[in-house]
Amino acid sequence: MRVLAIGDIVAEPGREFVYRNLNRIRDQYKIDFCIANGENAADSNGITYEIAKTLYERGVDVITMGNHTFANKGAERALEELPYIIRPLNLPPEMEGVGYLVTDLGNVKVGVINLLGRVNMNPADCPFRAAEKALSKMDADVIFVDIHAEATSERIAMGHFLDGKVSGVFGTHTHVQTADERILPGGTGFIADLGMTGVEDSVLGVKKDIILSFFQNPGKRYRFEKAEGEVFFHGCIFEVDITTGKTTGVERLRFSKI
Ligand SMILES: [Fe+2]
Ligand SMILES: [Fe+2]
Numbered sequence: 001m002r003v004l005a006i007g008d009i010v011a012e013p014g015r016e017f018v019y020r021n022l023n024r025i026r027d028q029y030k031i032d033f034c035i036a037n038g039e040n041a042a043d044s045n046g047i048t049y050e051i052a053k054t055l056y057e058r059g060v061d062v063i064t065m066g067n068h069t070f071a072n073k074g075a076e077r078a079l080e081e082l083p084y085i086i087r088p089l090n091l092p093p094e095m096e097g098v099g100y101l102v103t104d105l106g107n108v109k110v111g112v113i114n115l116l117g118r119v120n121m122n123p124a125d126c127p128f129r130a131a132e133k134a135l136s137k138m139d140a141d142v143i144f145v146d147i148h149a150e151a152t153s154e155r156i157a158m159g160h161f162l163d164g165k166v167s168g169v170f171g172t173h174t175h176v177q178t179a180d181e182r183i184l185p186g187g188t189g190f191i192a193d194l195g196m197t198g199v200e201d202s203v204l205g206v207k208k209d210i211i212l213s214f215f216q217n218p219g220k221r222y223r224f225e226k227a228e229g230e231v232f233f234h235g236c237i238f239e240v241d242i243t244t245g246k247t248t249g250v251e252r253l254r255f256s257k258i
Contacts (some may be wrong), residue, residue: 117149
């Protein structure tokens with residue numbers, strides 16, 4: 001099967017691109033299952049119930065989140081009511097939502113786990129232990145893991161930790177795509193960062209002038225506003241053998257026209 005993972009969808013330009021084009025992208029690349037990181041899908045970060053629902057209706061099968069999960073008020077309702085959105089597993093269990101799920105497609109059960117890194121991030125439980133515990137409970141043929149982390153080292157370490165135990169591990173959060181897509185020795189597809197689906201002529205999707213002032217005037221307060229301009233779609237396709245759960249091919253995607 002072919003699994004598409006989409007990097008952080010950023011604000012209205014990013015989500016409009018996905019709403020408009022995902023059906024065509026799925027057709028063109030013969031995608032069977034699609035996972036997207038939606039932690040910045042709302043204009044002020046986070047996600048809303050309506051956005052999560054629309055992403056699903058337009059072809060995203062599972063939405064993962066990150067450190068901005070609760071940035072928008074609508075996230076709690078989405079996490080409690082919609083069965084296709086998850087938040088990092090290693091957040092406190094009392095918080096809304098779940099950290100992994102399994103989707104039964106009939107011929108194959110696809111699991112997705114969402115983890116948060118701990119290097120230069122807010123405190124969270126150990127993502128390695130959390131992943132191990134989830135794997136012991138999950139009944140799935142194919143499993144993908146979104147490790148939402150600041151440090152590439154932590155994401156690569158997670159890839160090796162889960163090599164041979166899951167079909168694929170991909171990083172999100174830094175919004176810059178890495179060119180290290182590969183198959184690890186145990187058959188796990190890997191990319192350290194999918195990148196972002198948003199406006200490239202920006203700083204991580206935010207208006208570049210605002211971020212320049214922010215860095216040049218330490219301590220001053222700024223309202224980060226979404227950038228406008230050409231959107232680039234960033235993601236990765238994993239070709240998986242459903243009888244073994246191993247990945248046999250990885251293809252990185254970056255384009256603005258489809
Ligand atoms: Fe993030
Ligand atoms: Fe992000």
